[in-house]
Amino acid sequence: xxxxxxxxxxxxxxxxxxxxxxxxxxxxTMGYLHDGHVSLIRHARSxxxxxxxxxxxxxxxxxxxxxxDRYPRDFERDERTARDAGTDILFAxxxxxxxxxxxxxxxxxxxxxxxxxGEFRPTHFRGxxxxxxxxxxxxxxxxxxxxxxxxxxAFIVQRMVRDLNFDTEVVVxxxxxxxxxxxxxxxxxxxxxxxxxxxxxxxxxxxxxxRSVAAGERDTKKIASEMRSMVNTGRPExxxxxSFIDPERFAIVSELPRPSVLVxxxxxxxxxxxxxxxxxxxx
Amino acid sequence: xxxxxxxxxxxxxxxxxxxxxxxxxxxxTMGYLHDGHVSLIRHARSxxxxxxxxxxxxxxxxxxxxxxDRYPRDFERDERTARDAGTDILFAxxxxxxxxxxxxxxxxxxxxxxxxxGEFRPTHFRGxxxxxxxxxxxxxxxxxxxxxxxxxxAFIVQRMVRDLNFDTEVVVxxxxxxxxxxxxxxxxxxxxxxxxxxxxxxxxxxxxxxRSVAAGERDTKKIASEMRSMVNTGRPExxxxxSFIDPERFAIVSELPRPSVLVxxxxxxxxxxxxxxxxxxxx
Numbered sequence: 001x002x003x004x005x006x007x008x009x010x011x012x013x014x015x016x017x018x019x020x021x022x023x024x025x026x027x028x029t030m031g032y033l034h035d036g037h038v039s040l041i042r043h044a045r046s047x048x049x050x051x052x053x054x055x056x057x058x059x060x061x062x063x064x065x066x067x068x069d070r071y072p073r074d075f076e077r078d079e080r081t082a083r084d085a086g087t088d089i090l091f092a093x094x095x096x097x098x099x100x101x102x103x104x105x106x107x108x109x110x111x112x113x114x115x116x117x118g119e120f121r122p123t124h125f126r127g128x129x130x131x132x133x134x135x136x137x138x139x140x141x142x143x144x145x146x147x148x149x150x151x152x153x154a155f156i157v158q159r160m161v162r163d164l165n166f167d168t169e170v171v172v173x174x175x176x177x178x179x180x181x182x183x184x185x186x187x188x189x190x191x192x193x194x195x196x197x198x199x200x201x202x203x204x205x206x207x208x209x210x211r212s213v214a215a216g217e218r219d220t221k222k223i224a225s226e227m228r229s230m231v232n233t234g235r236p237e238x239x240x241x242x243s244f245i246d247p248e249r250f251a252i253v254s255e256l257p258r259p260s261v262l263v264x265x266x267x268x269x270x271x272x273x274x275x276x277x278x279x280x281x282x283x
Numbered sequence: 284x285x286x287x288x289x290x291x292x293x294x295x296x297x298x299x300x301x302x303x304x305x306x307x308x309x310x311x312t313m314g315y316l317h318d319g320h321v322s323l324i325r326h327a328r329s330x331x332x333x334x335x336x337x338x339x340x341x342x343x344x345x346x347x348x349x350x351x352d353r354y355p356r357d358f359e360r361d362e363r364t365a366r367d368a369g370t371d372i373l374f375a376x377x378x379x380x381x382x383x384x385x386x387x388x389x390x391x392x393x394x395x396x397x398x399x400x401g402e403f404r405p406t407h408f409r410g411x412x413x414x415x416x417x418x419x420x421x422x423x424x425x426x427x428x429x430x431x432x433x434x435x436x437a438f439i440v441q442r443m444v445r446d447l448n449f450d451t452e453v454v455v456x457x458x459x460x461x462x463x464x465x466x467x468x469x470x471x472x473x474x475x476x477x478x479x480x481x482x483x484x485x486x487x488x489x490x491x492x493x494r495s496v497a498a499g500e501r502d503t504k505k506i507a508s509e510m511r512s513m514v515n516t517g518r519p520e521x522x523x524x525x526s527f528i529d530p531e532r533f534a535i536v537s538e539l540p541r542p543s544v545l546v547x548x549x550x551x552x553x554x555x556x557x558x559x560x561x562x563x564x565x566x
Contacts, residue, residue: 011450018301102532104395105412105446109388129388130447133416137448163388164413165420167294249385 001083003090007098007138010091014052014139022049024141028132031055031092032072033081036176036184040145043173045086052139053087056098060106061127072189091139098134107133109160112250116264117152117275120240128153129160136166144168149175149183151262151277155250175276177203183276190272199269201234205242206278209263213280218256220244223263231267240266240273247279258282284366286373290381290421293374297335297423305332307424311415314338314375315355316364319459319467323428326456328369335422336370339381343389344410355472374422381417390416392443395533399547400435400558403523411436412443419449427451432458432466434545434560438533458559460486466559473555482552484517488525489561492546496563501539503527506546514550523549523556530562541565 004010017024025048027040037053044051055078062068075092082090106126112118113125136144144161146154154172161170176184181203182196191199205227212223224242231239242265246257253261264277287293300307308331310323320336327334338361345351358375365373389409395401396408419427427444429437437455444453459467464486465479474482488510495506507525514522525548529540536544547560 007448011448015450019304021302103446105390105392105443107388107390107416107447111387133390134446134448137450140450160388163386163417164390165290165294165417167298167420167423 001079001087001090003079003092005092005094005097007093010052010089010093010138013089014141017050018140023143024048024050024052024139025143025145026052026054026135026139026141027087027145028054028056028135030057030071030186031078032074032186032189033078034176034184034186034188036147036149038081038085039176040147040173041082041085041087043171044143044145047171048141048143050088051086052089052091052141053082053085054135054139055082055090055092056131056135058127058131059095059099060130061124063121063123066121067187067190070190072186091135098131106130107160107164109156109163112152112156112159115152115250115252116241116243116245117266120266120273125153125156129156132157132160133164133166136161136168141168143171145171145173147175148172148279149185149276151245151247151264152250155247181207183274185274187272187274191269195269195272198234198236199267199274201231201236202265202267202274202276205230206263206265206276210278210280213256213261213282220254220256227263227265231265234267234269237268237270240268256282284362284370284373286362286375288375288377288380290376293335293372293376293421296372297421300333301423306426307331307333307335307422308426308428309335309337309418309422309424310370310428311337311339311418313340313354313469314361315357315469315472316361317459317467317469317471319430319432321364321368322459323430323456324365324368324370326454327426327428330454331424331426333371334369335372335374335424336365336368337418337422338365338373338375339414339418341410341414342378342382343413344407346404346406349404350470350473353473355469374418381414389413390443390447392439392446395435395439395442398435398533398535399524399526399528400549403549403556408436408439412439415440416443416447416449419444419451424451426454428454428456430458431455431562432468432559434528434530434547435533438530464490466557468557470555470557474552478552478555481517481519482550482557484514484519485548485550485557485559488513489546489548489559493561493563496539496544496565503537503539510546510548514548517550517552520551520553523551539565 308327
């Protein structure tokens with residue numbers, strides 16, 4: 001595995017792969033890699049000739065009061081994890097390399113960026129679409145892997161890629177969970193042991209929603225209200241949202257859409273904000 | 284010369300050129316081609332293996348009260364002009380092809396987009412950077428040609444290309460003028476014969492600024508005031524601005540910057556808004 005830290009060097013390497021007709025797959029991450037990332041890297045490994053994992057804690061997607069400074073970082077461990085999962089190139093540019101002082105350009109996907117996560121993190125998706133556009137131009141991959149845990153991000157990146165005519169297929173892979181059901185996330189590292197235990201109510205409430213729909217319940221208010229009660233048993237700091245979404249257009253719905261509904265939530269335990277979701281087929 | 288109207292077809296053609304290592308140069312235009320465009324196409328011809336001229340009257344760069352509907356169009360004449368100047372592929376996508384109904388993504392270069400043209404045309408540069416980003420992704424050119432007549436546009440496109448890491452060199456070529464000094468522009472077609480005659484004061488005033496600086500004048504207020512008097516002899520509807528700009532960072536200045544200054548103006552004659560500029564070395 002080669003480690004590249006400069007944009008021009010990464011660009012040269014990518015041009016070389018394109019020249020040889022080799023299929024490039026990238027896995028854009030903010031590092032502190034977990035099994036969710038590993039599953040993305042492995043999928044890239046099995047579907048591409050060259051696997052590029054990127055590690056960049058992107059300041060543009062953090063709000064001024066958010067956790068950019070304390071976001072967990074462990075480059076040595078990430079290096080081993082990325083290599084073991086099958087990465088060919090670990091691209092880890094510095095902040096100045098990506099955002100020079102007179103940096104001014106941002107990519108915005110309107111509408112869908114202002115609901116749910118976008119309501120609580122107003123400039124978050126602007127930061128995501130901007131850095132992904134940059135990474136796609138630097139690495140020019142045939143495929144880019146994203147996790148379904150960040151479902152709204154995955155939708156917005158797909159839309160951005162389609163709208164701006166990037167020649168990249170966005171591949172969205174399933175959520176990987178811990179044994180107790182908690183969705184893998186670098187931010188899980190923030191949780192105290194107690195918070196960690198209480199946070200298991202999130203996936204439990206999503207599973208409840210799935211069972212409830214499977215059993216014929218169609219009243220979203222009723223399901224959401226029951227979910228809220230379940231989540232509250234975990235004594236969260238705050239429930240930011242529990243929402244039903246039509247995954248085709250990523251719009252919040254009050255009636256269950258066909259053929260499937262995405263149920264997504266964001267909940268704070270202590271200072272830590274967790275998100276999770278489940279896709280439910282409507283029978 | 285081949286005419287391509289679909290994005291996937293253009294993309295396939297571009298991928299073919301890249302595969303063969305052929306250098307692609309594009310000339311993005313809104314059509315109604317004039318000798319300014321011809322000089323860009325010829326420059327692309329002399330520096331690239333494949334010349335792509337694009338014609339797309341981009342709705343995103345027109346304001347709601349602007350001239351999108353009456354913008355001059357003459358595809359048959361453009362076809363001949365583009366071919367004669369050395370175009371290999373004329374890419375002329377339809378509006379729906381470029382902006383499907385649920386289109387949502389925009390590219391914005393902040394700061395420099397809100398002064399001068401951006402002050403009078405608030406969403407103009409957002410439309411320009413968005414369509415250029417799309418065209419660069421569709422055609423993946425080594426070089427993209429822009430005219431110095433739209434100096435602010437050229438600066439913003441260069442900044443956008445650098446910021447988003449597009450692997451394209453933005454080439455800015457000199458203004459081409461009519462015999463009487465008027466800068467070539469598709470919008471000149473709007474001018475009545477009388478307005479056309481009066482509009483010659485624009486270049487005359489820019490030449491005055493150049494002579495004045497060459498003669499040792501350093502007071503920008505004095506130069507601007509004299510220019511304003513000259514332009515007013517042409518009985519314009521309105522002078523939007525006459526500004527001195529540091530071309531290195533495209534900022535309005537009150538003191539002459541070294542090593543050169545850009546003097547830019549926007550003036551309306553009847554319903555027609557004309558822009559022009561001159562680059563002056565400071566001795």
